Amino acid sequence: MKVVFIINEKAGNGAAKRKWKNLRKSLQIPYKLEYTEYPGHATEIAKRYATIATKFSDKHLLIAIGGDGTVHEVVQGVITTGEVYIGAISAGSGNDFGRGYETFTEASEIVRFTQQHSNAKVMDIGVLQKNDETLYYINNAGIGFDAYISKISNESKLKRYFNFFRLGKLTYVFFLLKALNRFKTFSIKVIHNGEEQVYDNVWLVVASNQPYFGGGMKISPSSNPSDHNIELTIIYNISRLKLLLLFSTVFFGKHTGIKAVQQYSGEAFEVDIHGEVIGHTDGEFAGITEKNQRIHFGVMHHAWHLARKTS
Numbered sequence: 397m398k399v400v401f402i403i404n405e406k407a408g409n410g411a412a413k414r415k416w417k418n419l420r421k422s423l424q425i426p427y428k429l430e431y432t433e434y435p436g437h438a439t440e441i442a443k444r445y446a447t448i449a450t451k452f453s454d455k456h457l458l459i460a461i462g463g464d465g466t467v468h469e470v471v472q473g474v475i476t477t478g479e480v481y482i483g484a485i486s487a488g489s490g491n492d493f494g495r496g497y498e499t500f501t502e503a504s505e506i507v508r509f510t511q512q513h514s515n516a517k518v519m520d521i522g523v524l525q526k527n528d529e530t531l532y533y534i535n536n537a538g539i540g541f542d543a544y545i546s547k548i549s550n551e552s553k554l555k556r557y558f559n560f561f562r563l564g565k566l567t568y569v570f571f572l573l574k575a576l577n578r579f580k581t582f583s584i585k586v587i588h589n590g591e592e593q594v595y596d597n598v599w600l601v602v603a604s605n606q607p608y609f610g611g612g613m614k615i616s617p618s619s620n621p622s623d624h625n626i627e628l629t630i631i632y633n634i635s636r637l638k639l640l641l642l643f644s645t646v647f648f649g650k651h652t653g654i655k656a657v658q659q660y661s662g663e664a665f666e667v668d669i670h671g672e673v674i675g676h677t678d679g680e681f682a683g684i685t686e687k688n689q690r691i692h693f694g695v696m697h698h699a700w701h702l703a704r705k706t707s
């Protein structure tokens with residue numbers, strides 16, 4: 397099995413660089429090294445190796461060292477490629493992937509996987525379709541307040557300072573407070589199993605493939621990235637103050653019984669968004685909806701293979 401490390405040195409304000417430096421000291425197997433140079437590069441790198449793996453029926457293990465954005469990009473490059481396993485070493489600011497999926501921490505775990513990879517797991521990937529565009533998410537895709545928070549956080553230099561002081565987990569909370577006064581709620585219609593339901597004063601609608609978002613908030617406690625379902629969470633009709641209190645309960649997954657929170661589970665949802673609202677997939681900007689836009693949230697089964705520690 398060929399091993400390739402894909403490193404985003406910018407992730408976690410240098411955390412990826414530090415982790416790689418430590419890891420390579422005890423790595424006694426041949427490997428290739430690729431550094432990402434710009435957004436989207438990790439997908440190109442992963443695609444290149446996926447093509448080689450398929451053409452020569454040659455198994456590859458691609459290990460992403462970075463945050464959620466880096467793993468998101470690597471997985472995009474290998475969807476439905478049977479010969480490729482994806483592993484990750486969490487080194488970002490939020491690291492929700494590392495909470496919802498098994499990741500590697502030690503070189504010995506990676507070496508063991510290359511010797512015996514029966515522990516690999518087939519994973520689903522979330523699908524978001526609007527107009528002719530299809531986007532994929534490993535963690536979640538959201539429209540509304542969480543996308544707005546991700547956007548202002550990704551654009552701000554302050555994110556780097558939080559990471560520098562090892563306060564990456566607080567980034568989301570800080571920008572959540574900043575976004576609270578500025579964000580305008582919107583209306584949606586959810587169509588699921590032939591039934592329609594309208595929600596007004598919506599803060600966010602998020603489709604989850606795994607439980608965590610926003611750097612450790614357990615927004616969708618029952619989500620499982622290999623159960624062939626996604627969960628839709630809608631937060632609506634709630635004052636700013638109560639929303640703030642609600643978010644503090646989300647860290648512990650205790651928000652699900654609250655009246656302002658609606659959750660669905662299923663394979664597919666159509667959501668009509670009324671308003672020009674910002675969206676994200678795995679915390680990366682995914683466009684702004686048109687005034688009346690239908691979004692399809694779904695799930696693709698058997699989309700990629702997760703490399704895990706061998707027990």
Ligand SMILES: Nc1ncnc2c1ncn2[C@@H]1O[C@H](COP(=O)(O)OP(=O)(O)OP(=O)(O)O)[C@@H](O)[C@H]1O
Pocket residue numbers: 404405406407408409432433434435436437462463464465466467469487488489490491492679680
């Ligand atoms: N050399 C580079 N320069 C600038 N941006 C890069 C480079 N390489 C990758 N990127 C981009 O950096 C973005 C952020 O990376 P990533 O999400 O892995 O780290 P993070 O933001 O620190 O962590 P998290 O998403 O877990 O909060 C990715 O979306 C990726 O496209």
